[in-house]
Amino acid sequence: MKTNKLRIAAILLVVMTIGFSFTTLNKVTVKGSDTMVILSQKWAEVYMKKNPGASIQVTGGGSGVGLAALINGSTDIANSSRPIKSSEVEKLKARYNTLGVEIPCAKDGLSVYLNRANPVTALTIKQLGQIFSGKITNWKDVGGQDAPIKLYGRESSSGTFGFFKDNVVKTDFSASCQTLPGTAAIVNAVKKDKYSIGYGGAAYAEGVKDCAVKKDDKSPAILPTAATIKNHTYPITRYLYMYLKSKPTGEIKAFVDWILSSEGQKLVVETGYFPLK
Amino acid sequence: MKKILFTGLLFVSCLINAQEVTNDTVKSNSVDTLKTDELTRLKESVDDHSMKLAGYEERFSALETVVNELSKIKVSGYIQAQYEMYDSWASDGSQHGIPVTGSAYEDNSFYIRRARIKFTYKPIDGVNFVLQPNFEVHQVTLKDAFVQLNDRWLNTFSLWVGQFNRPTYEIEYSSASREFAERTLMTRTLYPTERDQGVKLEADFATKFEIPLKLQFAVLNGNFGEGALANQAKDVDNGKDLMARAVYSFKFPSKGLGIDFGAHTYLGNTTVIAQTSPVTVFSDVNNNSFTPNVGDKLKKELFGTEMQLYYDFLGGLSLKGEYIRGTYSGTTNTAQVNTLFNANKVRNVEGYYLSLVKNVGKVNEVSLRYDVFDPNTKLSGDGVKTKDDLKYYNWTFAWQYYFNDYIKVMASYTLPVNEKSLNAGADYIKDKHDNIFTLRLQARF
Incomplete structure (x- = not known):
């Protein structure tokens, strides 16, 4: 220098x-x-x-x-x-x-929210993936009434969106899936719409019912409870x-x-x- | 009289009563009318607001469509404006600075090093279009222009077609993030302008299979960054060059330690596309002369290893290194010339670098790098007859201050130390004074 x-x-x-x-x-x-x-x-x-x-x-x-x-x-x-x-x-x-x-x-367990009037009570991970990716569009295809399925989900910046996509949907979400800002908004929307389905934290499921989830066709349907989330038997569990x-x-x-x-x-x-x- | 008075009182009483009944009826009727009016007005108001809401919803839907489309376009970019000082002296001390045009010499300058805008358009999940022009004072050049197709089933493979960075660590590490003013002499010489045109297949096994392995394989024209700009638009010799790279990452989270190991290779040629009259003579790896024919392919084969270590010790610390050796060829043909390997020759080359970067607090970063490049491993000392064959040992010290994520200041000082030779020109009998100080302001968005 x-x-x-x-x-x-x-x-x-x-x-x-x-x-x-x-x-x-x-x-x-x-x-x-x-x-x-x-x-x-x-x-x-x-x-x-x-x-x-x-x-x-x-x-x-x-x-x-x-x-x-x-x-x-x-x-x-x-x-x-x-x-x-x-x-x-x-x-x-x-x-x-x-x-x-x-x-x-x-x-945390990721709950799949259903309207309380919806007769469907349990779905497999595969069915959930097909529903949210738009391959199954009518409730009758999963044992429900003959009515179109209305989808609610989170924005792409949400970790819940990412986790659900990677572990359940495993492909792109259907274009008809309406994105809402926050889990509370999804719960609220599902509460009002008999033929809708949404997902979010298990802690938010008020006024809607949790859908029991099966790992596959042969597995038992498991509801997201404290016990099933803690021991990881509920299939959509995360840290x-x-x-x-x-x-x-x-x-x-x-x-x-x-x-x-x-x-x-x-x-x-x-x-x-x-x-x- | 009493009868008349009684009848009168009865009449008045009836009259008053009748009046009250009438008043009650009127009152009741008017309340009903009022309620009906209010309900009508309320209904009108609700209808009015419903219509307005429907209008807003319609406008919102239209806007949402536009916003959704716009959200598929990402715009980023950065500007690097800097002040440079060149400590460069001719051997006899007659001139200070570096030559610019004619006989003018400069020893300091303001300089816009980078002015780039990168557009990324993601029409659907798994597809990216990337376009990145670079704006210079006298021209606009295309830096990145490629289509990237990501596999949507395994989330592992991606195919790149167009113009993109060659796959080596130092090249892919963006200059916007780099801790030093410039890349090493080795990388700048062996991979001029960093990019090339072709097709690249990448496989990243981390997302789907949780294996921290990344593989890259590319087929390239091999002449980008060489020769006149117009010649870089297409391949000049038909032959395609190949590149491959593999990187494996080890993580030890409890120790705050991560180590990435990798290797790469470049397998290509410099094809002699023309001969002159009289013929152009080349020199081979042993420094013997030979005359190639048109169509002859001169070796360009490189093999490299790399390591990056990250350690969380009182804030971040990294130690990075790369080593490359092989055979490299160059030509002075204007369609193919590499300005940093500007001779008709084939050479065994070797180079490496080690860099140490330490974060100090949240906003400061200090860095040190030692890099070596030998453009001719068969000659050393006074055996070197031309400055282009001299080995260089470069030290770089740098400091960065981050005002925030978008703005940082860098001070970087590079001290190139050349191999000494009595036969490579007067400037290189001893270490040439050619240090460079750079003070840079970078803004990115």
Whole structure:
């Protein structure tokens, strides 16, 4: 290096690196899965009551939105109702040089909601896939009345959408599947429409009935209950996750540790989900 | 009199009573009328609002169709504007800087390195159309233009047809994400302009089979980035070059550790498409002269390995490296010339790099890279007769500051150290002063 300009630039570089390294933020932000938003808000509320100095801000938006926010640095914790995708891990590698940290924090069953007046009570995973992909369009083909099936589902940014697509539909959703913003909206729509069907977290099924699900034709029909979800006999069971950029420290670590403690897991049950153990 | 008074009182009483009955009837009638009016008005209002809602619904449906179509188009892009300083001296100290046009030399400049917009259109699930032009001060060139078909049954295979990045780690790692101002000399020389035209089949076994293995196989024209721009539009020699790459990822989540291992190969040729009069003489891998005939194929075969290690230690840390060796050929024919391998020759080449990147806090990243490229492994020291055969050892130090996901600043300083030779020109008797400092602002969306 020959010039003074370059020396100055190098010194500036070192000083700025050291200076910016000490920039820290105290507030913990949590963003992502709409399925987890009520649970996460409850966690934050109780945790902040117990730790008056802590500030936890929780917002929804969908698992994809939360993970995108984690990658672009606008959230500390991403809530996701599906496992992180390899393409998202590649983005974490490129930006933060880590693989991210995956923390399963609860279990959930994905219910298939039916209107209470619908005589159909059980469906196989294959039938559900054919219904949501548009191959079966009439209830009579699955033992119901002669009426067209009305489909309700989530937006593509939702982890619930992704999980249901990967594990049940296994192809594209039918173009006639109406997307609604949030599980509560789906429950509400199914409640009003006798010939409709929707899916979402088991905790939301109020005013509708859960469809019993069979793994295949020969398997028994299983309803999503606390027992069947905890022991994984209900076929559409999933973990709910929190994702971090790197190993947690400080306030984030304290919050995560508390969520995984018996106290945090007790709130999982109170909110209608299922604890890890 | 009493009778008259009584009759009178009775009449008045009846009259009053009659009046009250009349009043009650009138009151009842008017309330009913009022209710009917109100109901009518309410019904009209409901009808009016229903019609308005139906109108909105119709307009919303039309808008929804438009929005759904628009949501299939994704637009992204980035601009890299930078200030560069060149510490470049002629051996006698007479000139400082790098030549531009004529005899002018410059030692610093502002420069728009990248101005790109990428359009991705996804008409249906599993199909992507990608178009990425690059805007330069004097021209617009096409960087990416391909159709990507993803298999919808196994979620494993994808077929790319068009113009896309050649499959190596350093090339596929976007310059928008890269921690250093430029790619290594090895990659820039062996894979000029990174891209080529052809067809590529990718298999990623992670999604469906949970096997972290990725395979890539490509058939390429082999002449992109070489020769005049017009010649790059099509193959110039009929022969197609092949590329293959495999990457396997190991993950140790409890240790915060991930390691990707991979290997790639490039199997191609430089075909002699014309001869001059008098004939153009080439030199072979042993530096002996030979005269090829038109149609002769000169070897271009490369074999490489790669490793990327990611470790969560006080924030992220990565250690990356690639090693490539093989036989490479070049020509000065204007239709095929590679500006960084600009001679009529066949050479055994070798190169590698190691880079260390550390995230410091949430917004800082410091990086160090050491890269080596030997364009002629058969010669060294004073045996090297031309600067094009000199081996280079390059150090690069860089720092990045992320204002947010969209804007970052990079300071990068590269110190190329050349092999010394008494016979490769006066500039290379000792290490030529040719360091470069880059201060870059990048904005992406």
